[in-house]
Amino acid sequence: MKTLRSAALAAVPATFVAVFFAYPVLTLLVRGLGQNADGVFGVVTGERSLKIVWFTIWQAAVSTVLAAVLAVPLTWAIANRTFRGRRLARGLVTVPFVLPTVVVASAFIALMDRFGLESGAFRLRHTVWAILLAHAFFNVAVFVRSVGGYWTQLDRRPEEAARTLGASPWRAFREVTLPRLRPAILAATSVVFLFSFTSFAIILILGGPRRSSIETEIYRYAVTLIDIPNAAALSIVQMTAVVTLVMVNGWLQRRAVGRQGLVGDRAIAPRTGRQRASLGAAVWGTALLLGLPLMVLIERSLSSGAGYSLVHYRSLGSKVRFVPVTALEALENSLGFAIAAAGIAMIIGALASLAIVHGTRFTSRLLDLGMLLPLGTSAVTLGFGVLISLNRGVLDLRSSWWIVPITQSLIAIPFVVRGVVPVLRSVDPAMREAAATLGAKPAQVRREIDLRIGARALATGVGFAFAISLGEFGATSFVGGRRPDQTTVPLAIERLLGQPGDLLRGQGMALSVILMLVTTAVVMLGDRFHPTAGAVL
């Protein structure tokens, strides 16, 4: 009876993921392995491919180190000091992380434009530095929130013991605190490496035509050269690497949880003038660093030739060359897709979470893994897989409106599940038993206990799904590109920024600002319900 019920509960999300994720990815695998005469091996060991793989790895590594270094001051401040606006600082530092990648790319283009870094001695445009800085900017939040959150709850007594045994503050930090922070640092490092490794829009837009990572190369083969076998072969390389990284990450995450005595917020107010000064420097320095690109983006969107005006915003309703729809139409498309994607993510995510928490051991483990897999697949691989597989019979969805929100929801579902499942798991099982002894049927227990308690986390996850859908670029560039009238905002921004001419670029910046504001508002609203970003990171 219990098995039957849990199987029924699990069937819907399992089928969804099987049809729209597993089937496309498997198709991609078969195509890649089957049709290529030289096999995957031939493509992968080609000189160009090796260079691309190497570039993907080292840029991810350097981006990660850069993000970690930039995160140090604020991580320290948030972990150790209470100050006015500490919560706000934690919230704001997350903004770059939740911004659509095309907006981050826009912000860096704006930065280069404003400070004349597009050419000359300090040229940043189309250099690897632009990519590295953008990745670091994007990922600082991961270190601040996960390491900072862990650190602030760490029991301080071992450190105090070290001090009484004669260690200087620095020595106590190095010998006692740092080793105890290591699980959190390693977990954050692996997340940032993964994000930088699978980064697409930033490399495509900031790297210029000559710089290619595995992700952009798949796109180049599939879309520009229409060489499906080669694209599929590279996708296999990407998938292998990403699955490995996700497994390492999962292992590190599990190690980070519950290893050290966590005792609740241990931060204290600064006392001496010196403490106040270093705190101020850490907080304001980081604010400046992270705020500058976004401020400049806004400034550039308002600048027109001689002075400042709203001309770029006013032009959003008019048709321009190279972009099949007006910016306003793109916004309308994006909002429609985002509503649908968030709805799908909510239903599938809620059912999957319930099935994971209540299912038998087997279904629970299987579904848990199944729901996380899309997270470990690059967006480009996913979009490409959907494009080449859902093309037959009832599954011919390539020209369907739904293909876009379905694909986007796959990227969002893992975030919903990762937010909701821990909340449901933290519910005292006796609470469900109490409901049963009071006459609640199993379905009523789920509704009255699980859904009520999980509602906040679910709402936050759905908000996050909405934001992800709004900003999604990698997968949408495959599945959304087939119907020009359905161009989304991120696709439109990429087009606008890619064309010469100040007007087009200005309009791209204006559209980026709008996307930034909408995304930030949605995520901030969600964060009020439940700190998902914290749960996700």
Added chain:
Amino acid sequence: MTGLDVDALTVSYGEMVAVDKVSLHVPVGQVLALVGPSGCGKSTLLRAVAGLVQPQAGSIVWNGRTITDVATHQRGIGLMFQHHALFTHRSVADNIAFGLKMAGRARGDQETRVNELLELVGLEGFGSRPIEGLSGGEAQRVALARALAPEPDLLLLDEPLASLDRARRVELNAELSRLLRELDQTAVYVTHDQDEAFGVADAIGVMHQGELLRVGTPAEVWRDPQTEIVARFVGHDTIIEHDDARFAVRSDAVTVVESSGDRHGVVTRCAFQGDRFELLIDVDGTAWRAFHDLAIAPGSAVELALDPSKLAPLS
């Protein structure tokens, strides 16, 4: 038979047998206390009666109706949980109303009943409070009110006072006892504390390693524990052998006398208990317990008289 009948109930977790062929009967309107050290299977037995664990063998019958395979929510059995298990996402009133809501009672009815219960447990005006700010004792009262609200045929209480400090425990124990009697509530009360059990129960069942060793009124069990384990559990720590039989020495069997007692001993400890002194006396290497009106300094030799009618024979 009316009331609860448990017959040869066995619950095991893999190799571990938590409840081993236990049979018991609780007549309607009576309170049975199940006592025993932690891990003796008393909570598991309770959970099986509630339908929260599935027994491997045996049956559970309520008023002649076998409910062994009936789902928890259809049994009409209330359970008060060890750590309250209150719904933290609901107010006090919504917690109490939950069972009524499940039963589909009209909203107005629910409200009336909730107020009745708040008054019954002494929490008038607490209805709209959140669960988070309640003290341990208040949470306990809400848990009781919630379990009682749907008027369950049978109320199960799993260590209901375990999370309270001693003073509160004594106070609430007395109150609980009064309430159960007032409501004529059939109940099974699980605790590891014999004073708590004595305070509330019509009958006591002593469990050990999954088995029910002895059932009887508190007085019966105390006077005639029958086995050494039960004797020790109710506080008869001195076991003697006499004519090839074994006896537990109840503290009321021993009196300190001026001279020519049955036994000689040396006082090792003398503890003031208010109205009397508790003495620990070393008699040929075993510790005896006795009560006396006056203090006797440790180290003093004493004579002890033994009332044979108050020795409890052990099997």
